Amino acid sequence: MKLYKLFLLSIAFMIAISSNSFAQVYEIEPKVEGCVKGKLSSAEITKIMNLINKMRKHHKLGEIPWLADKENISQSAALSMLATGIMSHGSVTGKCSDADSDLGRKTSNLSMAMSTANSGFSSQSHIIGWLIDNHSQTQPHSVGHRRVIINPYLKGTCLGKANGKHPTNTNWYLGAATLYGIEGSAMQKSTCENDFVAYPYENYPPEWVDKKFYLSFNPIADPDWWWGNNNKVKFENTEVKMTTEDGKPVNVHDVVFDYESWGCLVNNLSWKADNLQDNVKYIVQINNVIVNGATRNYTYWFKLTNEGSQEDPVAKAPKLVSPANGTENIDLTNPVTFSWKAAQNITKYEIQISENNEFTYIYDNKEVTGTSVAISSLTPGNKFFWRVAGFDSNLNPHYSETWWFTTSKKTIEPPVIVYPKENETDVARRENYIWNKVDDAKHYKLQIAKDENFSDGKVVVDQDKITETSYYLTDEQSLEANTDYYWRLAAVLPSGVSTSWTKATKFTTGTTYSSISTINQIDYTLICPNPANNKCSLIGNLTEDITHLQLLICDLTGKIIEQFDLGKLKAGNFIYTFDVSKLTSGSYNMILKVGNKTKLEKLFISR
Structure with missing residues (x-):
């Protein structure tokens, strides 16, 4: 990309808007004969700058001054255009053309107007023509002349002007004008009230x-x-x-x-x-x-419209309430609530949160109609700045003060994997994956992959929003037999912040399709809590009456440790609570038995 474009060309064939006499416009009248550069009168300069600054004010831009040190190159370029009839930002050889005129051409908007009368070619007509910018010969969509006038970085300008007989067509008069402002040294910090x-x-x-x-x-x-x-x-x-x-x-x-x-x-x-x-x-x-x-x-x-500004004169900026300015170590367990006082004649608000007080990068922003909002996903151990813009009926923003806060560095540990454990073998293709509860977790995320890096294309199960501490794979998620896999977990807090992933845990599937055998009368069962401590409940639903249901708890060698007789159960939901206080910490197989059919569940004891 070039530093800036040089080819801002505009030709307007028009009748002059104003018939000001030369005496009103010029202190020194420009003349091609003798290459006399013009000098504008102080009254004309005032009119020019009043119009340009009026335009800029409509765009919420700061006023700019007249740059007297640029008059020489501006007037030289205008005289060169009048003498040669050539409008170009490049170097021009010919009458009244030199290094000064070339520099003026290069760094300015250019305009030439033609008329059958030498009627003055008002400065106003050139300036408005540049703003509308609908006569550009190259890339009209770029509106480059307009961009000079409403450039928020422009620190000043100067207009050069010359008019007289056309150099090659004596039936026409020519009005030439330049407007300085197309070089980096003409720029300053933005003066715009908006972004x-x-x-x-x-x-x-x-x-x-x-x-x-x-x-x-x-x-x-x-x-x-x-x-x-x-x-x-x-x-x-x-x-x-x-x-x-x-x-x-x-x-x-x-x-x-x-x-x-x-x-x-x-x-x-x-x-x-x-x-x-x-x-x-x-x-x-x-x-x-x-x-x-x-x-x-x-x-x-x-x-x-030619009506005046419709800004609401009594609209006021919101006043921030919470979190208080300078609040440190805000807990991210839950979403952070931001609040402010209602402001007069404001129809809606926008809260902005940034990592710097210039708000050059907006971390989060939300539009709300009330005076509070809960924000999730703020990062721990960080400093943030926040402000609220209140918008009046004309969508003009009114900004509050800027306050800052920091978030807690406290990290929450990820879940602890219970089953399958590291290097577990003969895991069913449809298994029940189990882990310990994380306090304050809203839900959990589970991933299974064929490599420990969980690379793209290797993740075969990606399950989010699990609200329990176990997850049983669906038919569609069933794994391949006799294959090595890795699985990991993360907990998600109500604030939206996630813990880190657990270490990738390797396991190997066997040939068994499901860890749950089929007992036709059982719709589903659930062990709660699991892992358990002293008491545990079996929750389920039966599609038919069962005449005799047994519950066996076995160690991993198959030895029966506890046995419970649930007897006859009717169709529908059931819950059975049993004592596991005598069991030591570890993994157990819990077998439900109806006649010669069984259903296997994994039970974990944690003390």
């Missing part, structure tokens, strides 16, 4: 807009350095939507973007909208813009 520049914006004079031409939008990714926007904004997946204030959609088309620094405003998004009307309020949504690596959505409005 974007949009055209048109809010109440906007209709005479400054060609309703059939491109509208534009420029995010400000780095407010401190104009070139800092380079590579920090991406429009590839951006969507532009427009509606009227009452929700009627507006057809948007010819959406195009560039990163080519036209007018020293690095990034630009342009589009056209059908059937724009005066005195109609339009809502614009710019969605899915990548700014500093984060996805941003923008909303603003405009209305083509």
Whole structure:
């Protein structure tokens, strides 16, 4: 990418808007004969800067001054254009052309207007023409001349001007103008109140807009350095939507973007909208813009009208309440609740959380209508800054103070794997995977893979939102026989924070399809808690009456340690609580027996 584009060309064939006399415009009148450079009158300079700063004010940009030290190159370039009839940002040889005029051409917007009368070619007509920018010969969507005038980084400007007989067509008069501002040394920190520049914006004079031409939008990714926007904004997946204030959609088309620094405003998004009307309020949504690596959505409005600003004069910024400024070590077990006081004449709020107080990278942001919101997934051991923007009825943001807080470094250990253990063999293809409970866990995640790194393409089971401390694979998740696998677990807290994964635990399947034998009358069974301590319950559902159900607890050698007789059970849900206080810590097989059919469950004792 070049540092900035040089070819900002514009030709407008028009009748001059103003008939100011030369005496009102010039202190020294430019003349091709003798190559006399013009000098604008102080009154004309005041008019020029009043108009430019009025335009900038409509975009929430700071005022800029007239740069008297750039008058020489600006006036030299304008005189060279009048003398040669050539409008180019490159070097030009010919009458009244030299190094000064070449530098002025290179660093300025250029404009030439033609008329059958030498009527003055008002500065206003050139400036408004640059803002509308609908006469560009190259890449009209880039609106490079417009980007100079509404560049938030521009620290000053200067207009050069000359008019007289056309050098080759004596039936025409020519008005030439330049506007300095296309070089890095002309830039400063952004003066924009917003983090974007949009055209048109809010109440906007209709005479400054060609309703059939491109509208534009420029995010400000780095407010401190104009070139800092380079590579920090991406429009590839951006969507532009427009509606009227009452929700009627507006057809948007010819959406195009560039990163080519036209007018020293690095990034630009342009589009056209059908059937724009005066005195109609339009809502614009710019969605899915990548700014500093984060996805941003923008909303603003405009209305083509000569009415004054509609900002609500009594809208106030929200006042933050909690967490208090400087709060340290906030516990992340549960979502963190942020709250603030309701603000006057505010219709909605947006909370922003960032890792720096300039909010150049937004960690999280949420739009809410109330005065509190719970935020999940904050990282432990980090410092964050937060603020709330309140939006008035015209979608103008009013920002609160910025407060900071830190999150606790406390880490929560992952679950402890109970079964299958490391190097367990003859594991059923459909097994019941069991682990210890993690206090405060909302749910668990389980993965099974064919390699210990859980590489892409090797993960065969990826199960989330398990609310129990065991998981029985489904038919679709059944594993291959006689195969080595690895499994791991993580617990997820209500805040959305996950523990680390457990160590990858290796096991080998056998040929048995399921660890659960079929007893036709049993719909399901569940051991709770498992692992158990002193008491344990068998919970289940029967599809038919059972005349005699036995419960046997065996060690891993098959020796019966405990035996319980549940007797006759009727169809439906049942629960049977039994004492396991005499069992030592370890793994056991619990066998349900109906006649000659059995059902195997794994029981774990932990003390």
